[in-house]
Structures are given as C-alpha cells and as structure tokens.
Amino acid sequence: xxxxxxxxxxxxxxxxxxxxxxxxxxxxxxxxxxxxxxxxxxxxxxxxxxxxxxxxxxxxxxxxxxxxxxxxxxxxxxxxxxxxxxxxxxxxxxxxxxxxxxxxxxxxxxxxxxxxxxxxxxxxxxxxxxxxxxxxxxxxxxxxxxxxxxxxxxxxxxxxxxxxxxx
Amino acid sequence: xxxxxxxxxxxxxxxxxxxxxxxxxxxxxxxxxxxxxxxxxxxxxxxxxxxxxxxxxxxxxxxxxxxxxxxxxxxxxxxxxxxxxxxxxxxxxxxxxxxxxxxxxxxxxxxxxxxxxxxxxxxxxxxxxxxxxxxxxxxxxxxxxxxxxxxxxxxxxxxxxxxxxxxxxxxxxxxxxxxxxxxxxxxxxxxxxxxxxxxxxxxxxxxxxxxxxxxxxxxxxxxxxxxxxxxxxxxxxxxxxxxxxxxxxxxxxxxxxxxxxxxxxxxxxxxxxxxxxxxxxxxxx
Numbered sequence: 001x002x003x004x005x006x007x008x009x010x011x012x013x014x015x016x017x018x019x020x021x022x023x024x025x026x027x028x029x030x031x032x033x034x035x036x037x038x039x040x041x042x043x044x045x046x047x048x049x050x051x052x053x054x055x056x057x058x059x060x061x062x063x064x065x066x067x068x069x070x071x072x073x074x075x076x077x078x079x080x081x082x083x084x085x086x087x088x089x090x091x092x093x094x095x096x097x098x099x100x101x102x103x104x105x106x107x108x109x110x111x112x113x114x115x116x117x118x119x120x121x122x123x124x125x126x127x128x129x130x131x132x133x134x135x136x137x138x139x140x141x142x143x144x145x146x147x148x149x150x151x152x153x154x155x156x157x158x159x160x161x162x163x164x165x166x167x
Numbered sequence: 168x169x170x171x172x173x174x175x176x177x178x179x180x181x182x183x184x185x186x187x188x189x190x191x192x193x194x195x196x197x198x199x200x201x202x203x204x205x206x207x208x209x210x211x212x213x214x215x216x217x218x219x220x221x222x223x224x225x226x227x228x229x230x231x232x233x234x235x236x237x238x239x240x241x242x243x244x245x246x247x248x249x250x251x252x253x254x255x256x257x258x259x260x261x262x263x264x265x266x267x268x269x270x271x272x273x274x275x276x277x278x279x280x281x282x283x284x285x286x287x288x289x290x291x292x293x294x295x296x297x298x299x300x301x302x303x304x305x306x307x308x309x310x311x312x313x314x315x316x317x318x319x320x321x322x323x324x325x326x327x328x329x330x331x332x333x334x335x336x337x338x339x340x341x342x343x344x345x346x347x348x349x350x351x352x353x354x355x356x357x358x359x360x361x362x363x364x365x366x367x368x369x370x371x372x373x374x375x376x377x378x379x380x381x382x383x384x385x386x387x388x389x390x391x392x393x394x395x396x397x398x399x400x401x402x403x404x405x406x407x408x409x410x411x412x413x414x415x416x417x418x419x420x421x422x423x424x425x426x427x428x429x430x431x432x433x434x435x436x437x438x439x440x441x442x443x444x445x446x447x448x449x450x451x452x
Contacts, residue, residue, distance in 0.1 A: 016206060019287035019298060020214035024221045026423075029362070031292060048172055052179045059183065063190075064203055065210070065287065067294040067324070067332065070195055071187030078179045085172070114291055121191065123340045125293055129361040134293045 003160050004053065007042070010156075011058045014038050019065035030137025032145040035062045036110060039077050040084070040103045041146070041153040045093060048085035055081050068114055069121070076113035080106040093154025100143035107139045200327040207286070207330035211300045214286030218426045225424065278392075279433040281305045285425045286330070295338035295363060296321075297425060302329045306432045313428050317419035318396035319343070319384060320428050331430070336397070337363045337422050345397055345416075346385035351375050354385055357397050357416055363423075365398060365416040368406065376403050376412050389436035 014034035022031045039058040043051030059074025066073075084102050091098050111134065118124055189195045226233065283301035301307050303326055313320040313333045321341065325332040336343055337359040345357040345367060355370040370376050380400045386393025398418035406413050 012206070012209075015290075016209040016213055016287075018290045019206075020210040021217045023288035023290060024217050026292070029292065031290075033290065035290075049175050052175050056179050056182060060186070060202075061206075062290060064199065064206055065298070066290045067296055067334075068291055069187055069190035070199055071183045071185070071190055074183035075180065075187060078176065078183055082176045111293070114293065117187070117191075118293070123294070125339055125361055130293055133361050138292060 003050075006156070006160060007054050008057060010038055011035060011054065011061050014058075015061035015065050018062070027141075028137040029133050030139075030141050032141040033062070033107075033110075033138070034149075035059075035073075036077070036106060037103060037142060037146055037149040038153065040080065040106050041099065041150045042157075043081040043084060044088065044091040044099060044102055044150070045154060045157050047090065048081060051081045051085075052078060067123075068117060072114055072117045073110065076110040077106070079113075080109050083109075093151065093157070095150075096147065099146045099150040103142045103146040104139050107142050108135060111135045111138070203327045204329060207298070207300065207302075207327065210286040210298060210330070211284070214298070214300075215284050218285060221424065222426060277433075278431045279306075280429040281307060281432050282427060282429050283307075283331075284427055289332070293361070294340075295335040295359060295422065296324065297333050297335065297428075299331050299333060299428060299430070300329065301430060302327050302331050304328050305430075307331050307430050308432070310436075312391050312395065312431045312434055314395060314431065315420055315425070315428055318398060319391065319418075320420055320422075320425065322391070323430065333428070335359065335422050336418070337365050343391055343397065344385045344387040345382050346393075347374075347376060347400065348381045348383060349375050349377070354387070355382075355413075357382065365418055366413055367400065367416050368411065368413045370412040370414070372405070372410065372412050374412065376400060376414060378403060378414075382416050389438075392431065392434050 014037075018031075018034050022034065025031065035058045039051070039054050042054045055077035056074045059072070059077045060070055062073040063070045080102075083105070088098050088102065091102075111130065115125060115127060115130055186195065190199065281301050283299035283305070285297050286300045287298035289296040289298075297320075299313075307323060307326055309323055309326055311323045313322060319336055321333045321335040321338070323331045324334040334341055336357065339359050339361050341359045343357040345355050347353045347355065347367070347370070351371075351374050353370050353374040353376055355367045357365060357367050359365055367376075367382055378400055382397040382400060384391045384393055384395040384397060396419070398416040398420075400414045401417045402415040404413055405411075
C-alpha cells in the first residue's frame with residue numbers, strides 16, 4: 001500500500017515538474033520526461049504486475065498536463081512495460097546498459113502512440129519531422145537522465161520493499 | 168487460458184483504451200477538469216517560480232545584448248514618437264469622418280482582458296501549447312484569443328475552473344487569416360510548424376509583399392478578432408509550386424519565454440455558418 005501512495009505522490013510531483021519546470025529548459029526542442037523515467041525505472045526494477053499500476057497512473061497524470069487525451073500515455077507505457085518484461089525481465093539496480101536502452105525504446109513508442117492519436121484527432125504531424133525535432137532530442141535526454149533516475153529509484157525501492165530473506 | 172501476467176496487461180490496456188475513447192468523445196471532460204484542479208494549483212506555484220528564475224538567468228546571460236538592444240530601442244522610440252503624433256492626427260480625422268457617415272467599424276473595440284501567468288507548457292513537446300492560471304472562474308472560455316502587448320499568442324483550447332491550455336500560433340495545427348499592412352493589403356494564412364517557425368502563406372504572387380512589413384489578423388472566418396499584430400515579414404520567397412508567395416513571420420512575442428498573457432474574454436465571433444446553410448440545402452437532392 002505504501003508503495004502505491006509513494007508512487008502516486010512521486011508521479012504527481014513528476015507530472016507537475018515536467019509541465020512547469022523542465023518544459024522551460026528545453027534544448028533543441030527536447031526535454032526529459034520525469035513521469036516516463038519513473039514508470040520505466042519502476043517497471044524494470046519490479047515485476048510486471050507491480051509496474052502496471054504505475055504505467056496506468058503515470059500515463060493519466062502525463063495526459064492531464066498535456067494536449068493528448070487521457071489514456072494515450074497509459075497505453076504507451078503499458079505496452080512498453082509489457083515489452084520490457086518479456087525481453088529484459090527484472091533488471092538489477094546497478095545495471096547501466098538496459099535502463100537507458102529501455103527508456104529510449106519507451107520514448108519512441110510513446111511518441112509513436114501520441115502521433116497516432118493526434119493524427120486521429122486531426123492534429124497530425126509528419127513522422128520524419130517529428131522524429132528529428134522531437135523524438136531524437138527527447139530520447140537522448142531521457143537516456144542520459146535514466147542513469148541517475150534508475151539508481152535513485154533503486155534506492156527508494158530498497159527502502160520501501162527490502163528484499164525478503166528466507167532463514 | 169491466459170496467465171495472470173497476460174491478463175493484467177490486457178486489463179491495463181483495456182482501461183487505457185476505454186479512457187482514451189471516453190476522453191476523445193468528451194465524456195471524461197468534467198472528471199479531467201476536476202483532476203486538473205490540484206495539478207493546476209501545484210503548477211501555478213512551481214511555474215511562476217521557474218519563470219522568474221528562467222527570466223533572471225536569461226537577463227544575466229544576455230546583459231550585454233540587452234544594453235545594445237536598449238540603445239537601439241531608444242533610437243527607434245525617438246523616430247516612432249514623431250510617427251505616433253502623425254498617426255494620432257490621422258485617427259482623429261478618421262473618427263470625425265466615421266461619425267459623419269455613421270460607420271460602424273471593427274476598430275476601437277473595447278476588449279475585456281483577463282491577465283494570467285504562464286504556469287507550464289505542454290509536456291508532449293510536439294504540440295506548442297502553454298498552460299495559464301486563469302480558467303472559467305475568471306471568465307475564460309473555449310476559443311478565447313490570447314495576446315500580449317506584443318501581439319497574438321494563440322487561443323484557448325482547453326479550459327478548467329482554474330486553468331486553461333492555449334494553443335500557440337507557432338503550433339503546426341494553428342492557422343490564422345492574416346492581412347499584410349502595405350498598399351495592397353494582401354491576404355494570407357499564417358501557420359505554425361513543427362520547429363515553431365511561423366510562416367505567412369498563400370499570398371498573391373503579384374502583390375507587394377516585402378520584408379519589414381507588419382502582419383495583422385484579418386478577422387476573416389471569425390477565428391480571431393481583426394487587427395491583432397502577428398509579426399513582421401522576413402525572408403520573402405515563392406512557394407514550392409510557385410503559385411503563391413510566402414514569408415517567415417517574425418513575431419515580437421517570445422513564445423519560449425512567455426510569462427504573462429492577456430485573454431480577451433468578450434470577443435464574440437459573428438456566426439457566418441448560417442449563411443452557408445441555404446445554399447447547401449438547395450444543392451441537396
């Protein structure tokens with residue numbers, strides 16, 4: 001239960017920071033998304049079943065501070081976590097390779113879903129332009145930021161749910 | 168039989184898809200507005216602080232540039248003051264003549280403004296939109312034009328009780344009917360782009376479009392009120408099919424560093440749709 005309360009708090013703060021702090025410091029039209037980083041980090045560190053509520057709640061919060069309709073980001077986050085669970089499984093908190101790779105894939109998938117939904121809503125953007133001006137810089141930002149976020153989330157997880165030892 | 172893991176994934180995907188469908192249909196609107204209340208309040212707090220810090224850092228970084236710019240502006244101000252005096256004389260003439268013929272024009276309208284702080288930007292990054300801390304409680308409604316003293320910013324796209332989302336004119340899905348201030352008063356369409364560049368398009372190829380001319384909203388199609396400044400013409404060129412001229416519009420508004428905006432709350436577009444209906448009905452079998 002504590003895990004979910006902490007998760008909701010962390011994700012809410014991340015959504016607000018994404019919209020009101022990080023969005024003011026964009027470089028080359030890209031910015032890291034704290035919500036995405038938290039969801040992917042939690043999904044990699046935990047079992048899929050523990051990660052899915054974060055994907056759903058994080059996605060809803062991300063959409064509430066964005067133009068995209070509610071459910072868009074949850075859909076992308078859920079697909080990402082399901083993919084990572086089947087390809088990578090659970091990842092150790094000291095892993096330096098898989099987290100940036102996974103968040104790169106999640107960024108691309110997220111943006112693809114957003115583009116698809118925006119196209120359906122009549123607000124489409126050419127995919128090639130979107131990739132160069134938006135996805136690529138965001139992907140790099142997220143991959144770099146993930147190195148820090150993953151370690152921090154690993155620490156938080158260790159505090160909230162220390163590994164059980166059988167005596 | 169699906170494993171519990173697969174079942175959880177399908178359930179979460181199903182909930183997401185259901186939310187997406189309801190949100191697109193607008194059914195979730197009231198709930199979304201309710202959930203946005205605490206987020207807007209938190210954004211209001213952090214967004215204003217961030218904006219102040221950002222502004223301070225920018226000032227530090229651009230100190231020398233600002234000094235040079237200040238000198239340039241002082242020179243420009245001196246020349247504009249004499250021009251202003253001349254224009255005031257013209258305006259007095261205009262008002263006198265308009266009163267003589269009972270002309271009801273579109274100029275001189277008293278706009279009612281609601282000022283708002285910019286508290287955030289769209290997090291998706293691909294859509295150029297800002298969040299402001301004024302909503303229906305302050306009289307803001309869907310479609311209201313948003314301006315600054317330097318020109319048009321955009322229009323309200325989503326609104327909740329204490330906040331609103333404004334789609335900027337630099338967004339790719341923005342289109343504003345425009346008029347160039349020159350002898351031939353050419354019409355065109357000002358559009359945004361993925362990179363944020365604002366372009367004036369569909370201008371008559373035989374017109375007198377030139378760099379430095381100012382572009383205003385034309386008021387046609389009633390999407391925006393007329394005579395709101397959009398920017399200055401730069402880099403005039405032929406369109407790719409060579410049928411029209413196009414140009415970059417350099418807005419005076421710095422869309423990346425907006426801090427305070429004004430929402431025009433009393434603009435009511437003339438409903439021109441009714442004029443199209445009889446023709447459409449007549450054409451129907």
